[in-house]
Amino acid sequence: MGNVPTTVKHCLSYEQLIEDYPWLRRWLQEDKEIVPTGVKIQLIDMLSGTGLSVIEVTSFVSSKWVPQMADHTDVLRGIQKASNVQYPVLTPNLQGFQDAVAAGATEVAVFGSASETFSKKNINCSVDESMLRFEEVINAAKKRQIPVRGYVSCALGCPHEGHIEPSKVAEVAKRLYEMGCYEISLGDTIGIGTPGSMLKMLQRVMKDVPINALAVHCHDTYGQALPNILTALQMGVSVVDSAVAGLGGCPYAQGSSGNVSTEDVLYMLHGMGIETGVNIAKVIEAGSFICSALSRKTNSKVAQARSTACCDESL
Amino acid sequence: MGNVPTTVKHCLSYEQLIEDYPWLRRWLQEDKTITGHAYPEFVKIVEVGPRDGLQNEKEIVPTGVKIQLIDMLSGTGLSVIEVTSFVSSKWVPQMADHTDVLRGIQKASNVQYPVLTPNLQGFQDAVAAGATEVAVFGSASETFSKKNINCSVDESMLRFEEVINAAKKRQIPVRGYVSCALGCPHEGHIEPSKVAEVAKRLYEMGCYEISLGDTIGIGTPGSMLKMLQRVMKDVPINALAVHCHDTYGQALPNILTALQMGVSVVDSAVAGLGGCPYAQGSSGNVSTEDVLYMLHGMGIETGVNIAKVIEAGSFICSALSRKTNSKVAQARSTACCDESL
Numbered sequence: 001m002g003n004v005p006t007t008v009k010h011c012l013s014y015e016q017l018i019e020d021y022p023w024l025r026r027w028l029q030e031d032k033e034i035v036p037t038g039v040k041i042q043l044i045d046m047l048s049g050t051g052l053s054v055i056e057v058t059s060f061v062s063s064k065w066v067p068q069m070a071d072h073t074d075v076l077r078g079i080q081k082a083s084n085v086q087y088p089v090l091t092p093n094l095q096g097f098q099d100a101v102a103a104g105a106t107e108v109a110v111f112g113s114a115s116e117t118f119s120k121k122n123i124n125c126s127v128d129e130s131m132l133r134f135e136e137v138i139n140a141a142k143k144r145q146i147p148v149r150g151y152v153s154c155a156l157g158c159p160h161e162g163h164i165e166p167s168k169v170a171e172v173a174k175r176l177y178e179m180g181c182y183e184i185s186l187g188d189t190i191g192i193g194t195p196g197s198m199l200k201m202l203q204r205v206m207k208d209v210p211i212n213a214l215a216v217h218c219h220d221t222y223g224q225a226l227p228n229i230l231t232a233l234q235m236g237v238s239v240v241d242s243a244v245a246g247l248g249g250c251p252y253a254q255g256s257s258g259n260v261s262t263e264d265v266l267y268m269l270h271g272m273g274i275e276t277g278v279n280i281a282k283v284i285e286a287g288s289f290i291c292s293a294l295s296r297k298t299n300s301k302v303a304q305a306r307s308t309a310c311c312d313e314s315l
Numbered sequence: 316m317g318n319v320p321t322t323v324k325h326c327l328s329y330e331q332l333i334e335d336y337p338w339l340r341r342w343l344q345e346d347k348t349i350t351g352h353a354y355p356e357f358v359k360i361v362e363v364g365p366r367d368g369l370q371n372e373k374e375i376v377p378t379g380v381k382i383q384l385i386d387m388l389s390g391t392g393l394s395v396i397e398v399t400s401f402v403s404s405k406w407v408p409q410m411a412d413h414t415d416v417l418r419g420i421q422k423a424s425n426v427q428y429p430v431l432t433p434n435l436q437g438f439q440d441a442v443a444a445g446a447t448e449v450a451v452f453g454s455a456s457e458t459f460s461k462k463n464i465n466c467s468v469d470e471s472m473l474r475f476e477e478v479i480n481a482a483k484k485r486q487i488p489v490r491g492y493v494s495c496a497l498g499c500p501h502e503g504h505i506e507p508s509k510v511a512e513v514a515k516r517l518y519e520m521g522c523y524e525i526s527l528g529d530t531i532g533i534g535t536p537g538s539m540l541k542m543l544q545r546v547m548k549d550v551p552i553n554a555l556a557v558h559c560h561d562t563y564g565q566a567l568p569n570i571l572t573a574l575q576m577g578v579s580v581v582d583s584a585v586a587g588l589g590g591c592p593y594a595q596g597s598s599g600n601v602s603t604e605d606v607l608y609m610l611h612g613m614g615i616e617t618g619v620n621i622a623k624v625i626e627a628g629s630f631i632c633s634a635l636s637r638k639t640n641s642k643v644a645q646a647r648s649t650a651c652c653d654e655s656l
Contacts, residue, residue, distance in 0.1 A: 191646070194612025195571060223605040223642035224612070227567040230536060256646045264564040271535025271565070301564035303593040305532070 001176030037071040039293045041078040046286040047244065048082040051278040056109065057087045060096035060157030074105040088149055092123060096135045101144065108141055109149040110134040114169040115158035118189070122153075130174055138180045150176030151217065155186040155201055156228075159252040165205035169173055174208040183213050185241055188228065192251050195231040202235050215239035216261050220299075221250045225260035226268055233274075240265055245287035245298025261300035263287060355579035357616045360397065360603060361526070361556060362388055362636035364631070365416075366397040366431060368588025368600055370409050372635060378412040380634045382419040387627040389423040392619040397450065398428045401437035414444040429490055433464060435477045442485065445527065449482055450490040451475040453517055455510040456499035457529070463494075472516055479521045491517030492558065496527040497534030497544055497569075500593040515549040524554050527568065531593050532562030536572040543576050556580035559601050561640075562591045566601035567609055572616075581606055586628030587640025602641035604628060616619055 040058075047055050057079065063070035072089065081087060087105040091097040100108055112130055113119040119127045134150070143147045154161075154170045173184045186205065193201075198216075205214065216232040216239075218225040229240055243259035250258040266280045284303045291298045298304055324545045365385050369376050381399075394534050398420065404411035413430065422428060429448040432438040441449055453471055454460040475491070482489045495502075496510045514525045527546065534542075539557075546555065557573040557580075559566040570581055585598035591599040607621045625644045632639045639645055 125354035160399055194609050221642065221646045222608055223567060223602070224609055226564060226607055227571045230568045230571055250646070256649055261564070263567065268535050268565060268568055272537035301562065301598065305562045305591070305597045308595045308597055 005220040010113070026047055029175060032297070034068055034070075035042050037074050037078065039290070040071070040075050040139075042080045043286060043290045044075070044087075045290060045294075046282070048085050048260045050282040050286065051276070052283075053084060053277065054086045054088065057092035058090055059092075060103075060105075061090060061092050069157060073099065076100070076103045076105060093133045097137045097140055099275065101146070105146070107147050107149070108137065108175070109151060110137055111126060111151045111153065113174050114164045114172050115154040115161050117160040118158050121160065127314070131172075131179070135179050140181055148181050150179075150181030150184045151187055153187045153189045156188040157190055158195050159190050164246065166201045167279045169201055170205045170208045170290065173205050173214075177209045177213060183215055183239065184209055185215040185239075187217035187241075188219050188225075191219030191224060191250065191258070193228050194212075194224050195227050198228045198231045201234070202232060202237065206235070211236040212238070215241060217241035219250065220246065220257045220260045221252075226264065229260070229265060230268070240269075244283055244300075245291050245303060247290065259299075259300050261287075261298070261302070263300040263302040267302045353577075354574050354613060354615055355577070357578045357579065357618075358574070359486075359556075360393055360584060360606065360609055360617055360619055361395045361397065361580060361582045362393045362603060363397045363558070363582050363600065364388070364584035364586065364588045364603065366400055367582075368584035368586075370400065370407060371589035371592060371599055372409070372637075373590075375409050375636055376631075376634065378415050378419065380631070381412070381416050384627060384631045384634075385416070385420045385428075387630060388624070389426050390419065391623040391627065392617070393624075394425060394429045394618065396430065398430055400431035401441040401444075401446075402431060402433050411622075414440065417441070417444040417446060432478055434474045435481060438478045438481055440492070442487070446487070448488050448490070449478065450492060451517070451522070452476055452492045452494065453513050454494045455505045455513050456502050457494040457532060458501040459495050459499050460502065468513060472513075472520070475517065476520050481522055489522050491520075491522030491525045492528055493525060494518070494528045494530045497529040497538050498531055500531050507542045510542055511546045511549045514546050514555075514587070518550045518554060524556055524578075524580065525550055526556040526558045528558035528582075529560050529566075532560030532591060532597075532599070534563060535565050535568050536568050539569045539572045540576070543578070547576070552577040553579070556582060558582035560591060561587065561598045561601045562594055567605065570601070570606060571609070580597075585624055585641075586632050586644060588631065598640050600640075602628075602639070602643070604639075604641040604643040608643045 021210050038239050044055060044057055058072040058075045059066060059069040060072050061069055061269050086107050086108050089100050089105050089110060091100050091108040091205045097108060113127060116127055138148050151276055152169055158164050171221055174185055216229060216237055218228045226276060242262040242265045243260045246259055246261035248258040250256045261285050263280060264275060266278055269276055287298050287300060358544040365381055385398055386395060399413040399416045400407060400410040401413050402410055427448050429450050430441050430446050431452060432441050432449040438449060454468060457468055460471055464471060477488050493510055493513050495505050499505050517525055555578050557570060557578055559569045583603040583606045585603045587598055587600055587602035591597045603624050604621060607617060607619055610617055628639050628641060628644050
């Protein structure tokens with residue numbers, strides 16, 4: 001639109017607004033409700049009883065950008081913290097980190113990107129600039145012996161740039177690791193990866209970051225999450241991110257799924273004889289609770305099948 | 316190790332186990348420096364949407380719509396499209412128009428159009444209607460066999476033998492299916508040895524290919540591995556196919572596992588047509604679109620144009636007034652990002 005200033009562009013064009021802030025699509029259309037704090041706390045408390053050892057609870061980001069997380073302090077203070085569970089929170093900058101610590105956070109996470117364009121559109125700064133912010137957070141966290149997890153988004157593709165070179169993913173992952181993140185979660189943000197691209201990306205990243213410090217965060221937008229996770233496991237990755245009931249759609253493909261369902265991941269792992277320490281039936285229960293609260297169907301195929309199956313099977 | 320029987324050898328020697336099954340090394344994570352897997356260069360997709368898919372849809376689809384769907388699929392590059400079933404309309408009303416469908420489609424020269432023929436009568440009707448390939452549907456579960464086709468596994472084999480012998484006389488190839496390969500809705504766990512026994516019988520009777528079906532979708536890479544290990548001892552790998560259901564979301568990792576073991580024929584259904592009759596509202600067949608997306612992303616050739624399959628899926632979903640079960644089709648219809656398929 002040429003030289004039209006940003007604010008005017010947004011008034012003129014809803015499409016421009018959505019293009020500039022893709023996550024808005026979700027908040028405006030997909031998740032019409034902001035989940036009450038009490039419901040969030042109840043969900044987290046249910047998850048705390050399933051055997052999960054890490055539950056990411058909230059984000060200390062400005063409520064102007066992410067209104068869904070405006071109650072971050074109340075949530076973190078309100079949950080019943082189980083002794084064998086970590087409750088990391090996102091802290092995009094030093095201010096967020098300080099607020100998180102004041103609210104009782106004992107683990108934090110920072111969210112980088114392998115794509116320059118995604119970084120600019122999502123957090124309004126370049127990858128390099130974001131690394132400087134994260135370095136401040138990580139240094140402050142080190143002083144308090146608070147572990148920091150790093151995320152690299154767009155690890156298998158970017159909604160704006162398309163293909164992302166594995167070497168770029170490795171570069172960002174390495175920086176986060178060397179700055180002090182104990183674990184790097186590699187995210188297929190738009191779910192377009194396949195076992196082919198997962199293999200190539202991990203091969204390259206593993207040259208710079210030890211395999212036991214890597215995790216995968218696969219989205220199921222194209223139905224590829226489980227085969228991608230299987231590929232990662234076969235390469236030695238042993239940390240997998242997932243969301244109960246597959247909560248969270250894809251802001252880049254409205255109506256499509258986003259996060260892979262914890263239930264479906266557990267079903268696969270347990271079927272392969274891999275231990276997780278997690279009780280799948282309790283996760284299904286927690287999923288059922290939140291879906292009911294959100295008045296929506298679960299994205300988990302396992303949960304759906306279990307609720308209607310008329311055959312004898314054991315989980 | 317001399318005359319020591321194989322099972323004892325395996326118990327005594329882990330090294331012997333690895334020597335006999337080299338791919339096990341990967342699964343046991345001995346080789347931590349994996350740089351890739353041996354995948355087939357080409358995978359044949361057997362499209363079962365018009366038969367297995369529509370047979371398990373709630374609505375009975377008009378004959379004209381079925382024919383249009385099959386004709387669209389014939390233009391996608393698929394080399395095998397299972398079109399209908401010559402079974403009594405008393406049992407499967409959705410397939411009552413089998414003769415009209417088989418006669419009505421425009422047969423592409425490079426495509427096979429197998430039809431199910433549960434018995435000699437069905438075979439004869441199929442041949443009269445112009446069938447040039449047929450399929451028979453056995454089961455690894457006694458209970459499923461009795462409830463589904465009203466006879467024991469042994470009795471069904473006798474019926475299939477009649478069909479296969481009649482087909483041989485006419486040089487008509489026969490494909491064999493083994494249902495409940497990874498579990499049964501009634502019996503639960505099914506021993507891999509039972510799957511192998513049924514698969515071997517069908518193969519030795521004359522079926523050129525045996526499709527192993529996870530009928531209720533409860534399998535995982537763990538059970539797929541064990542089942543295929545056992546069946547591969549009795550049936551050559553290049554005569555095996557997998558027919559995975561996605562009821563528990565496990566179809567693609569199960570297919571990936573099968574590919575890693577050397578299987579190169581995969582059954583799937585456009586738009587994931589056909590729910591699971593044992594878990595109402597749940598998905599059944601894996602979507603052809605989602606399978607293609609995975610295979611192409613891995614550099615595996617299929618000869619199939621995914622965009623055209625999505626188009627055919629869109630057509631039939633519109634005709635059925637239902638949403639696609641394919642995540643790829645769904646994402647493509649709403650995506651606002653630049654991606655290429």
